[in-house]
Amino acid sequence: MAADLNAYLLVGAVLFVCGVVCMATKRNGIGVLMGVELVLNGANVNFVAFSRYTDLGLDGQVFSLFVIVLAAAEAAVALAIALNFYNNHLTIDVDRANKLKG
Amino acid sequence: MLFTELINSLITDTTQSLPRFGVELCLSATIVLFLLMRLTGLDRLIPACLTATIGALVATFLAYKQFDALHDLNAVPSVKIFTGLLVHDLFSVYFRGFLALFLLLTVALTSLTGIPDEDDSPDFYSLLFGATIGMMLMASANNLLMLFIGIEMTSVPSYAMVGFLKGRKPSSEAALKYVVYGAGAAGVMLYGISLLAGVLGTTDMSMLAARMTEAAAGGSGGLNDPELRTASLGIMLIMVGLAFKLSLVPFHFWCPDAFEGASAEVAGFLSVASKAGAFGLLVRFCLSLSGAPGTESLMTSFGVGLGFIACITTTFGNLAAYTQTNLKRLLAYSTIAHAGYMVMAVAAMLVMANGPQAASMQVDINRSIEGLLYYLVVYLFMNLGAFAIIAIARNYTFSEELDSFRGLISQSPTLCIGMLICMFSLVGMPPFGGFVGKLFIFASAFRAGQIHWFMYVVVAFGALNTVFSLVYYIRVLRTMFMEARPADARPVPVRLASWESAFVVTLAVFVLLLGILPHMMSQTANDAAQSLAIFR
Numbered sequence: 001m002a003a004d005l006n007a008y009l010l011v012g013a014v015l016f017v018c019g020v021v022c023m024a025t026k027r028n029g030i031g032v033l034m035g036v037e038l039v040l041n042g043a044n045v046n047f048v049a050f051s052r053y054t055d056l057g058l059d060g061q062v063f064s065l066f067v068i069v070l071a072a073a074e075a076a077v078a079l080a081i082a083l084n085f086y087n088n089h090l091t092i093d094v095d096r097a098n099k100l101k102g
Numbered sequence: 103m104l105f106t107e108l109i110n111s112l113i114t115d116t117t118q119s120l121p122r123f124g125v126e127l128c129l130s131a132t133i134v135l136f137l138l139m140r141l142t143g144l145d146r147l148i149p150a151c152l153t154a155t156i157g158a159l160v161a162t163f164l165a166y167k168q169f170d171a172l173h174d175l176n177a178v179p180s181v182k183i184f185t186g187l188l189v190h191d192l193f194s195v196y197f198r199g200f201l202a203l204f205l206l207l208t209v210a211l212t213s214l215t216g217i218p219d220e221d222d223s224p225d226f227y228s229l230l231f232g233a234t235i236g237m238m239l240m241a242s243a244n245n246l247l248m249l250f251i252g253i254e255m256t257s258v259p260s261y262a263m264v265g266f267l268k269g270r271k272p273s274s275e276a277a278l279k280y281v282v283y284g285a286g287a288a289g290v291m292l293y294g295i296s297l298l299a300g301v302l303g304t305t306d307m308s309m310l311a312a313r314m315t316e317a318a319a320g321g322s323g324g325l326n327d328p329e330l331r332t333a334s335l336g337i338m339l340i341m342v343g344l345a346f347k348l349s350l351v352p353f354h355f356w357c358p359d360a361f362e363g364a365s366a367e368v369a370g371f372l373s374v375a376s377k378a379g380a381f382g383l384l385v386r387f388c389l390s391l392s393g394a395p396g397t398e399s400l401m402t403s404f405g406v407g408l409g410f411i412a413c414i415t416t417t418f419g420n421l422a423a424y425t426q427t428n429l430k431r432l433l434a435y436s437t438i439a440h441a442g443y444m445v446m447a448v449a450a451m452l453v454m455a456n457g458p459q460a461a462s463m464q465v466d467i468n469r470s471i472e473g474l475l476y477y478l479v480v481y482l483f484m485n486l487g488a489f490a491i492i493a494i495a496r497n498y499t500f501s502e503e504l505d506s507f508r509g510l511i512s513q514s515p516t517l518c519i520g521m522l523i524c525m526f527s528l529v530g531m532p533p534f535g536g537f538v539g540k541l542f543i544f545a546s547a548f549r550a551g552q553i554h555w556f557m558y559v560v561v562a563f564g565a566l567n568t569v570f571s572l573v574y575y576i577r578v579l580r581t582m583f584m585e586a587r588p589a590d591a592r593p594v595p596v597r598l599a600s601w602e603s604a605f606v607v608t609l610a611v612f613v614l615l616l617g618i619l620p621h622m623m624s625q626t627a628n629d630a631a632q633s634l635a636i637f638r
Contacts, residue, residue: 036288043296054300063295073245100275100358
């Protein structure tokens, strides 16, 4: 039993790390948002695995359903903001967002 | 359980919970009203700011009613509503009232300065009200699910509000930075929640402490125990998300950029309201974890770590504010520093609640939360006052640089006097509210020093930073009062008998009152803190 849980947690951890690396290294704004999605889905894998193997029960599955909905909402707003940035700067390279500093 | 039984118990639960959810329902109804008015074209006849004012007024009134009802001695001090997802006690009602009042003041400010133009105002107010509901959920969360939903419900409208001035380059850049960092922090926090909930086997925050004890029972109780280690990792990742919302160092970098790009009204809203909600959540989360036998030393070290972060945050915020020439950016760094002061109270609470004589120190624990709650109220008035003055002056000078405020005293003395009161209160000068708030927080941190020596260091840093902060606030005041107004500067003719002046004067009067008569508000804050302790 425990070994199975660990396998799922490993998948979740790999997704999480991939997402964090993606957020840190991508210069394209959309790429960064893809990294965020990977992190959220890594957490989702954890939730579903925990709900199957520990006494977290259905709470974990409900949690992951909420996360899927919230991720969609967040992605919608983030893409709208990225589009607005593109309209003003004609690029979505996050390194070009450097006018505000100090 | 039979299906009908399940449905019946759900119906009973919901009907009992809904009256206690009145403030949030009122705000939700106002949002629906905005959208319907948009659909039917009624928003051309009735200005949206009028609807928003009425909605916020009703919400404030309802929150006041709830507070009154809970103050009744016979009332049950703390009730779990919606099958235990939220908790209804004086603490959450205090935050509800606070946020509803702040919403009302923000709506008043936006209708004075007219930052969302007539076309956009229904959308803007929908976002504003939605974010406020999210903050109220944060302050009354009793489940890790509500913790996450509250934070997201606050963040997503905030991203859109920061980028609301669509055609302006700084605004779009600020929104992009805020959304990228914010979404990243939320993802990291969610991973932490999954670890904590999975290891402890529950998402109910009132059961976390007991489960922590169970997890610690088998092992050494320290970080060598794999279960506790995973739980601690989860707690730390959740703290990353909260620290981002509170703009604590090292997760503060979004704050100056977002504030500089956003309009001053939105920056004022974010600097007070989203911090307040996050503090409510931080207190609830920390209290739900503390007091578990077997994990005291772990939790004390978390408290000390929080105190360390508070020291770094205040010092960094105050030092970085020195070189700023943009007033909004300067106030953003001041916001970071103030978040640090307020975290000191939470650190003191965490250290005391996990100390050896936690039971006998209940009064002191309540005092530290009281200090935080009092400071938040003072902070509402003084920070909103400063941002409001920037917004009002901007409408005349079209600039938020410090230079455009040079010699303002010769043209609009009301604004300058208002700024003087707000800034002296932000420093923590005696006759103003900021002094009392700081005194409460430093006193409780000093009391916590008896448990762990590091809290004495925290108090020393707090006192030192008060001196640091004096310099840059005085620099702003000197520019406004002592220098001559340049001949080519745009005039700022704000007369005493105008709505703008009335707004600033109202805020300034409250800052003064909170400094002169602290016992009025501090008793209320203490009652709210006590309801938390009963809950524990």
